[in-house]
Amino acid sequence: MDKQKILSDYKKQEDKILLAQILDKIEFSKQREKLEYTDFLDMYQVALVKTFLKKIEFENCVLYGGFENAERKVLIIYPHKYNMNMVEKNFSKIIKVIRITLNDEEKGNYAHRNYLGGIVKLGMRREKVGDILVSDDGADILVKEETAETLKQELGTLTRFENSKIDLVELENLREQEIKVEEVSIIVPSMRLDNFVSDLAKTSRSKAVQIIDSERVFINGQSETKASKQIKLNDVITIRGKGRFVVKEFSGTTRSGRTVVKVEKYV
Secondary structure, three states, X not given: OOHHHHHOOOOOHHHHHHHHHHHHHHXXXXXXXXXXXXXXXXXXXXXXXXXXXXHOXXXXXXXXXXXXXXXXXXXXXXXXXXXXXXXXXXXXXXXXXXXXXXXXXXXXXXXXXXXXXXXHHOOOOHHHEEEEEEEOOEEEEEEEHHHHHHHHHHHOOOHHHOOOEEEEEOHHHOOOOOOOEEEEEEEEOOOEHHHHHHHHOOOOHHHHHHHHHOOOEEEOOEEOOOOOOEOOOOOEEEEOOOEEEEEEEEEEEOOOOOEEEEEEEEO
């Protein structure tokens, strides 16, 4: 396999590094006849890896983040002797769950940023941590197995969690995600992506284009860098740092010909 030739089409150094690591893991899996897996990949990396694997026609792999609609996922590469059932039995060995249960006084007061902020403060690398599923009484944090025990212990040293119960639980005991949405209405001059990003991120059109160009916008899980991309009903728009939105209804037009759009925002 000519690694340099395969990677020559990719301009960003960080993309080349990630894809080179994946090529190495594919080789290791073949040679050692064992599972290999990456750190957690973010939405941009997941989209990149999907396209890359299709390009090199490699199929002995699965992206998995602990539950069906996870945003952050681990790429698991397996040898030919494995079937999918064998791979799935290893999910719980690769990913563990740290459960934080808040005391009564703190319930309902912590959001996703409070948990992620604590993890960052501890110096834990973001790629070792998957999705954080927040509920009123705490959170389930998906982590790679090799860092689970260390992170569990260190979270207990943070002032914000000093009165909380922190447990390491198996993946099969992951609590179902509590999905909360609020409906908002926006008014756009056309169905172009930059119009939606401008309104949803509450910023100017020029800034919205910059956000799109910086690969921070995803439509239905796929990175999108074309500002003129046409948005359709039921599209899921994710803007890094701003949230996830579902286009639910085109509910009319204004006198000036702009379209009123009802959007569900995940909160």
